Amino acid sequence: MSEHLPLIDIKDAQEPLFWGVDIGGTNIKMGLVDDTGETLAFERIATEESQGPQSAVDRMAQTIRKIEQKLQLSPAQIPRVGLGSPGSMDLPKGMLVEPPNLPSWWQFPIRDALRTAVDRPVSFINDANAAAYGEYWLGTGQQNDSMILLTLGTGVGGGIIVNGELVNGVNSFGSECGHILVNTAADAQLCVWGGGRGQLEAYASASAVVQRTRQRLTEGAESQLSGLLGGGNSELTAKKVYQAAEAGDALALEIIDETARWLGIGITTLVHTLDPGLVVLGGAMNFGGSASAVGRRFLEAVREEFRSRTFDNVYAGTRLDFASLGGAAGYLGAAGYARRQYHPHPIPTN
């Protein structure tokens, strides 16, 4: 997937401009985006989690200053910064609370630290919500007023837009679609991060794919993946399940079909709640996406489960598709959300 969109020249940019910052466990992606969503500059810096959050904030601010100087831009031309980060978080306070993959960053007031460092307002949101806003503004959802994004990775994230507005929630827990319940049986899978049983994340994440494959192999299922069973947790990955499926491995295809069915169950519940007209699948675990026969089979199996559980007119009026911005969705959405908060209501275009 693309890391960022093609860059445009500064003379073609439409002001105001916005910084979009997307914090991940390994890298921080930073893009300078114009009012129409075009990217003028992009840089990726290391998160260096163990150095602590203030170090990262300082390096973000250095990167911003460096690029602004290089492009001869004044801060007034870039009036706001959007910041997407993994949760848990307290949005009204601008705090990271207890993000599992940033253990040295707990209880840090990241929004205000960045605001001080770059001397302008910062719009702070959840990373999956940022990705959803990116797909809504510039990607698969750009013709829609409402949509749901599910990001399939190590866990399952979600982002919901209803009539142009992100659902951030009262407790900064809005759009946490990975935590909806898809199995309420007493023996349902435990959530990846601990906590509740039967949540979508425990069935449709990369971790769940690996876990289910491992279990089936342990039970003696035949598969080209069998040789990976003894190799510790790191050898069997969702990507290897996908590659085995591409080679026609029956177990891998079965695991992918099961994953699609659980996703279809979750999507039915989400659509019956919000009826958004569009559900988008993003994240790294897309089994090759629409470019791959396995990816297309996966999407078709999600659709079939949804079709079997919903009403004909709701099925007909709901598009299911892959995300289109790849790894750029997060910084684009963070910039787009900053733009949304900067512009008076209503803004000119989607």
Place this chain on the structure above:
Amino acid sequence: MSEHLPLIDIKDAQEPLFWGVDIGGTNIKMGLVDDTGETLAFERIATEESQGPQSAVDRMAQTIRKIEQKLQLSPAQIPRVGLGSPGSMDLPKGMLVEPPNLPSWWQFPIRDALRTAVDRPVSFINDANAAAYGEYWLGTGQQNDSMILLTLGTGVGGGIIVNGELVNGVNSFGSECGHILVNTAADAQLCVWGGGRGQLEAYASASAVVQRTRQRLTEGAESQLSGLLGGGNSELTAKKVYQAAEAGDALALEIIDETARWLGIGITTLVHTLDPGLVVLGGAMNFGGSASAVGRRFLEAVREEFRSRTFDNVYAGTRLDFASLGGAAGYLGAAGYARRQYHPHPIPTN
């Protein structure tokens, strides 16, 4: 429950005024509501479903004219009418599509028929969404920006407000919380209205309570309800289960606790999707509500199931409570929604 709120005098009313109309299978409730939510006039007319929808529209218009003449009001003082109706419906077209309890009214353009008959714009919404908007504007939700209402009756309806806006959905299927999945096992209960398995409605509606009680009695459970088993469908009702519970009947209490657990599961999913800060239980099947020990036990059991499945901060930041407007929520919400569409954005008060 109250059928309408206490009436105020016309001289105390704050204009503009709005009609709120709430269509049910037996009765149509019509209230004239001022800009602050006070009711000036209320009338209930028979639905007379078999006479067809145009007859009902004509009688609604007659009632409106009669009350406006009696109060010496001109149509200009009441610039808009809100109309809540059971679905299925097509909101953009203003059509009733196939409402199960109005079989003679299918495919009827009710919004435009009423607009013609009363010569002013009509805001058309789903009845449960209207009730949710009523509770949001004037009831349990009046201090909140977002909320979810679940209406527990023969079926389970829902209404969702996110940051002041009703979730009506792209296919007029928004907020259909009765259709979220709470049990995905192969032997899950079928939906009351046919269709999918495992939906909340099949577990937390009055119909579901009766069905589960009947099954338990058939299996030989001891209960003061046993005598009702032979009496056909009409004799065993959710109300009788409630009354037996009030008298300490163990089976009835068990059935109510089970209902609460299924509701708690559904609420967990809804809160993890929207994080609204408030979930309100409305509708006739509230086991006496907060005025009754059984109702309070029921609500506590819902809370406990939710607590066991969510995160501590989300539980702490989410209020669960009964609705407070009773049977008036529908017409008040319809009027409130008309007011919302009449007033420019943003409106002065919640």
